[in-house]
Amino acid sequence: MANTQAMCTSFKKELMNAIHQFGAPTITSRTSLTAPTPDSFKAALYEATAGAVGAGTTVYTSSGEVSGTNYSAGGVDLTGAQDWIEPSSSGTTGFSTPTANIVFTNVTLTTAFDAVLIYNSTQGTKAVSVHTFGSQTITAGTLTLTMPANDATNALIRIA
Amino acid sequence: MITTTKGDMDESLLDKREGVVDNDHERTTWVEYWLDGELVHRSAHVTFKRNVFSQTAIGGFNG
Numbered sequence: 001m002a003n004t005q006a007m008c009t010s011f012k013k014e015l016m017n018a019i020h021q022f023g024a025p026t027i028t029s030r031t032s033l034t035a036p037t038p039d040s041f042k043a044a045l046y047e048a049t050a051g052a053v054g055a056g057t058t059v060y061t062s063s064g065e066v067s068g069t070n071y072s073a074g075g076v077d078l079t080g081a082q083d084w085i086e087p088s089s090s091g092t093t094g095f096s097t098p099t100a101n102i103v104f105t106n107v108t109l110t111t112a113f114d115a116v117l118i119y120n121s122t123q124g125t126k127a128v129s130v131h132t133f134g135s136q137t138i139t140a141g142t143l144t145l146t147m148p149a150n151d152a153t154n155a156l157i158r159i160a
Numbered sequence: 161m162i163t164t165t166k167g168d169m170d171e172s173l174l175d176k177r178e179g180v181v182d183n184d185h186e187r188t189t190w191v192e193y194w195l196d197g198e199l200v201h202r203s204a205h206v207t208f209k210r211n212v213f214s215q216t217a218i219g220g221f222n223g
Contacts, residue, residue, distance in 0.1 A: 007212040106163060129212045133186045140165045141191075141203030148208050158213045 003046050003064075003115035006055035007157065008127040015159075020120055020128065022084040022096050038082040039122035043102045043145070044075030048114040048135045053127075057117060060125035068138075069108040076104060078118070085150045095155035102145040109138045116145060129157060162193050164200035169193075174200065185210050 014020060021039040042060070046053050050064025062073055078084070080099025087096040102116065112135040118128045136143065148154040161168040174193040181188040186209055193201040 005210075005212060007214045012214060108165070131208055131212065133206045133208070134181050134188055136188070136190070136204045136206070137202060138204060139192075139199050139202040140163050141201050143203070144205045146205065146207040148211060154209075154211065156208065156211045158211065160213070160215055 002051050003048065003130065003132055004054035005130055005132040007129050008057050009055050010058040010126065011128050014126060019123055019126065023086040024082065038084070039120050041078045041083045041128065042075050042119055042121045043078060044117050044119070045104070045109070045113045046115040046117060048112045053115055053117045053130045057127045057130060059127055060117065060119045066109050066111060066113045068110060071104065071107045071109060076102065078102065090152035093152040093158050093160040095150065095152055095158045097147050097150040097156040101147055104138070104143040106140065106142060107138050108140055112137055131156070162201055164193060164195070166195065166200055169195070169200070
């Protein structure tokens with residue numbers, strides 16, 4: 001079974017429990033936390049033949065993850081002042097996109113991979129989404145995953 | 161200079177190959193450098209086009 005692009009089903013459920021903190025909103029206190037800081041997120045790569053990640057992924061898994069020179073298990077941190085652009089909406093669509101491109105620098109990954117799992121490293125590595133692409137290998141080089149425009153049509157995550 | 165499996169090398173010493181994959185799902189460009197038939201560098205740049213989208217639904221009371 002192949003890796004499949006999806007918003008992770010568990011993430012949809014967890015949104016209703018406000019488990020993931022993409023931005024820095026001001027909220028009404030339930031107990032004591034009124035000004036939460038954004039969570040930290042990471043991105044991990046998965047081998048094309050593994051079929052390890054998709055809609056059913058609930059947390060980061062090392063099963064099927066790539067390995068190679070200068071690649072650390074668990075992948076790389078999303079970067080920026082906060083990892084995601086402050087969630088926004090337009091029309092009936094809510095959306096957000098990582099602040100910066102995801103870059104794996106000077107790695108050698110000889111086994112073909114075709115998916116990246118984005119997960120919340122602050123909240124127990126809970127899965128957010130899986131994004132697939134054509135199989136790639138990298139040799140003493142850099143893999144750059146360029147983020148789309150952050151709007152209601154193109155953002156990396158959209159909910160309508 | 162190009163980072164390779166044999167250390168940094170002058171680009172003029174290497175055979176450069178490039179490619180593009182452009183479809184509804186992604187635009188990916190890649191570059192390879194070869195030395196005497198051996199792949200010594202490969203980088204890729206993936207731009208996502210079709211991203212994850214979730215359609216919400218609400219229940220009604222008129223069942």
